[in-house]
Amino acid sequence: MKKTIKNARVNRITHLIQEYNIDKVVHIRGQYNCLPDYLSRYSKEQFDDLFDIEYGLASKTLSTLSSSAPNNDTNNITSDSLVSSTNPKLLAAMTLRPRKNRLYYAEESISRDSDIHNHHDSTDTSNSTFNRKSKVTSKFSQNYFDVAKLQFEQDRDPKIQNIIKKLSTTSNHSSFILEDSKLYKVISHQNNSNRIIKALYLPSSMINSLLKACHDDPLTGAHFSTDRMYYKIRSHFWWPRMKIDIQCYVKSCSLCTQFNIDRAKRYGHLHSIPPPEGPFSLVGIDFCGPLPRTPRENQYVLVITDYFTRYITAIALPNCTAETTARALFDDFFCKFGIPSAILSDRGTHFLNTLMENIKNLIGYNHIYSTPYHPQTNGVVERFNATFVAQISKLQNTQHNNWDEYLQAVVFAYNTGVHKSTKFSPYELLYGCAARLPIHSRSQHFTFLKPNDYFEQLKKTLRVFHQASRENILLQQQANQEYYNKNRLDPQLKLGDKVLRRIYISKGKLDPKFSPIPNIVVELHHPMYVVEDEYTGIRSQVHISDLRPLIST
Incomplete structure (x- = not known):
């Protein structure tokens, strides 16, 4: 250790x-x-005790014991003294409660216990019943908005008083009317011009309380969307910039930010990695697995992809430990194709460890790590993983799980096929000629060129191939960006902005989608941002697609 x-x-x-x-x-x-x-999945914030130990029913003997005790000593009788007594006829009940609802059941248990202890007192029973009803009612009637104050607030609002003065002097001002000393806005529906609604002009001092009542209250609003709030309010109240205020209030709701499902595309435009200068300048590595264990004890595949030629190297391995990863990279890649300028990988423990760090420093290459929970950073490798798993599944013997016997054949078939981005096969871009396949006819004669002539011809061929491949990659990346970025927002955050981070750990259907703890933006590298937890001070690099800005009202 x-x-x-x-x-x-x-x-x-x-x-x-x-x-x-x-x-x-x-x-x-x-x-x-x-x-x-x-x-490992159990949330530590939940309660650890499963049992409501306060629940219990006393036997008839217990009731007799309680009634026979002196009045002044009745309150001194405890459950511990009763259990320790010689009375064996104590009936106890243990009730299991769901963890998340324990607070509700705790309140309910107190009410039930008070009912049991005061069963013979009719006055106390009625009081406890009233308390239970008041608790239930208080959850649904917060009284955020008091319509009785509207007349008083209209008299204090200068804009409303100015309109009332104009009404008294001008008869052509038809969009407002005054009835019972209250100002109304006359609204005609667009769908039905014959229908006219008189909506009360809401003073600016009461806007926030009405929005709170129509959005936060479980009975009136229940945190529904902007359109539902707008249609619910507009038949009764009106004020300038009404829909904009409703929209801003909903966007600033912290609970809606945490729990609402993404209906639109995730934030952030596509930013492609420019093609490298040549073969094996930049390679991406990733593990695929675990797959079914083969007779050769292989369960994982280390996939290495060249970002320029798209040439694939796949190595079947029994595990994905740091030592196994380092050995496979050295034997099957470094010793065959040389040392790349940079390696791109995720932040798995098989790549992010002391051993790989020492090898990087010893051999001499840069190791770039992708953003957590953002596999698009290493999308070239991820795309091949999705491709070759399907191909191996078609070829393997399902009874013997011998997928590793077909691995190299599938990789060779991929490398000798024309890639959509480069318009060349990876084999051609690497070796300067097409691979000879079993479908090709045998050559009847051979032409032997001078080594120097072949070398010059190979250089010219590779130069043409590489230039055309780079242009094709750029064109394909541009097309991918246009398709991906269409109708997708790309907000730019600023230093000091408060955001919520997406939660990726295992969660239930009723759990929030974003963390309730705000994070503060401390570094800008759009579309990547370094955010700091407001409570713990821990900093993390997060992609804009996993952030939701908190809007203050």
Whole structure:
């Protein structure tokens, strides 16, 4: 345990297990090891106690004991003294409660217990019943908006008083009318011109309370959308810029920001990686798996993709540990194709570790890590993973799981096919000629050129291929950007803006989609942003598609 680990979670677990004398650690699949799997997903914010211990029913003997006790000592009888007494006829009930609703059940249990203890007191029973009803009613009637104050607030509003003065002097002002000392706005529906509505002119001092009542209250608004609020309000009230104010209020609602489902496309335009200067300047690596274990004990595939030629190298491996990854990269890629200028990968522990860091410093290349939860950064590799898994599934023997026997054949077929972006096959861009396949006829004669002539011809061919390939890649990237960015918003955040981060951990259907804790933007690298947790101060790099700005009213 002397090895330095930069992964905070692994490092924390390492310190914890040092307290125990562990001989062997065995991995068991989650479907056969339910308890640890449950504990790893169980939210620590939820209550740990499953039982409502206050629930219970006393037996007849207990009732007799309580009634026979002196009046001044009745309140001193506790559950502990009753349990410790010699009376064996105590009937107790243990009730399981859902964890998330425990607060509600706790309130209900207090009411039920008070009903049990005061069962013979009719006055107390009626009071407890009233308390229960008032609690339920208070959840749905917050009284945010008091329409009785409207007359008083209209008299105080200078804009409304100015309109009333104009009405008294001008008879042609038909869009407003004054009835019972209250100012109304006359509105005609666009769908039906014969229908006219008289809506009360709402003073500016009461706008916020009405919006709160029509959006936050469970009975009136229930956090529905802008259109529902607008149609619900416009038949009764009116004020200038009414729909804009409603829209701003809904956008500024923190609960709506956390829980609402994305109906539109996610934020952020597509920013493609420019094509490198030549083959193996930039390569992307990623693991595909776990796949069904083969007789050769292989379960993972390390995929290495050249960003210029799109040439694929795939290595079947038994696991995805850091040591196995480093060995495969060195033996099957570095020693065959040379050292790339840069390697792009995700932030998995098999890539982000001390061993890979030491190899990078020893051999000499740059290692670029993608943004968390944003696989589009390494999209070239991710796209091939989706392609080759389907091809292997068609070829393998399902009874023997021998997909690794077909892996290299599938990769060769891919490398010798024309790529959509480059308009050349990866094999041609790398070797300067097309691969000879079994479908080709055998050559009847051979022409031997001088080595120097072949070298010059190869250089010219590769120069033409590479230039055309780079132009084709740029054209394809431009087409992809136009298609991806169509009807997609690309908001630009500023320093100090408050945002909510998307939650990717396992969650239930009623859990928020975005974190309730605000984050503050501290660095700008659009479309990437470095945000800082407002409570913990931890900084993270997040893509704009995983952020929702908090709008203040």
